[in-house]
Amino acid sequence: MTKKWFQIGLLTIFILSLALRFWGLERFNTLVFDEVYFAKFGNNYLTNTPFFNAHPPLSQYIIGIGIWIGSHLPFGQDTVNELTGSVRSPWSYRWLNALTGSFIPVVVAAIAYQLNHRYRFALLAGLFTACDGFFLVESRYALNNIYIVIFGLLGQWFLLLALNNQNQQRTWWLVLAGINFGASAATKWNGLWFLLGAYFIWIAAYLIRGIQSFPNTPILFTSPGTIIRQSQIFLSAWYRKWFNINKTSPEVVVQTPLQNLTQINIVQMLFYLGIIPAIVYSIIWIPHLQLDRRYGFIAVHQKILSFHLQMGGNSADVHPYCAAWYKWPLMTRPMAYYYQTAESVNQPLSILQPPLPAGTGKIIYDVHAMGNPFLWWFGVAAMLFLAAMLVLQLVIPWFKQKHFSLPANLAVDTWIALYLVLNYAANLLPWVKVTRCVFMYHYMCAVVFVFLAIAWFVDYCLSSYYRQIRAVGVTITFMIIAAFIFWMPLYLGLPLSPESYKIRMWFNTWI
8 A cells, every 4th residue: 555545545534534423413402421511511611610520621621612612603503502501502512522533543543553654554443443433422422531532542652653763853752642641641530541551561671671681582572684584475575665674684673662662761751651741630630720729639639539439339220331341342231322212203303302102202313332343342352362472472482482483474563462452451451440330431442452453453364365364354344344334323323213223232231
């Protein structure tokens, strides 16, 4: 794939994401799901109304800015309500989320490109992210999870750019990474897990460098010349061009991203990815503390912590959509953000319309916050595959040497496997010890790395010399796209007959 076609493809994905997020943005003239909190909180900043929020304030600032801008635009004012505390149009408190969410596939593609500089891998990562329903739903309403993800991913992207640059340029990229990691935590505390993932891969780089000094241990930082001698057949033209390998000098020494990570010492890590995020996080609190003077900086954090500790466990008695962390990867408990029945598609969706008696509605409007099932399931399988590859290459190297040898084109992707597996673990495993009621949207920070994993796997399949393996990659891609189209009525809240609705509810736990 040429750079030109990659740019055209990425622009197409962005335009598609933009269109899906902005289409019918004001259709439901009400507060959908947690808009009853975040849209109101955003409006409170505009009306100088003190309030307590169980999360840091950054996303509410952004929603408030969106409301202010949207209320001064000459369009999007056809429908209004007073549910936020002021007369506002649904478009005004949703449009900025829709715009922000449209950029997430682009940022994921940018991260994928920095991992191995393959256009097709990056384009697949962006495409699969754009084909996820959970991100589409969260982007269309005034909710805060989109901002955790976008800032966390930007922090990861800037960190990767820092690894691919030196000296002054590296410093600036690290500063930007720290700023965005701090912004992610200032949206929700679990935004810190993106920063935890950065520390995981940095520690792993130093551990691997130390392991290299032991005899009979496979070297992760294998030079491309060694790989050429081991398996000429698996090297492709893009790999030769990327590492600048030629026939006369096969032993070119290449600095891999893991080697570049070991050039960042502990003082630099603590400053750029410790002190800077903490400063950014603290500064972001200032406007809120000026508005609500009941609590100081320490007191408000104590109250937030107390609020979360007092929430009940993961039981349907606490909330019907409570779902423990181990239920997220298989998507066993998605969430209905909006549900309404009507007698016909011509019936207006009014906020004052009383619900119909059970079983009498002929048309169902359901905004279901659920992922693309095939994307999530195939992605988890790809993540497990990458984790197994890491085990075979790093944890039990003696087994690799004596009994098993991975193909060389898999070996050069060990960096990608390490990056994806560690970041996925950093964003998922901290939830194991959380006993309060949690929901599937808490998985959004981890599942983006699942999208990258399945994109890597499909790209690997499409690069195979075997037609059957290439067919697997093509089949997975079309299944993900077809699933996105099939479940799109639930993502956009399109009118469905009861029969069509039931066809899309594959499991009882989905309802």
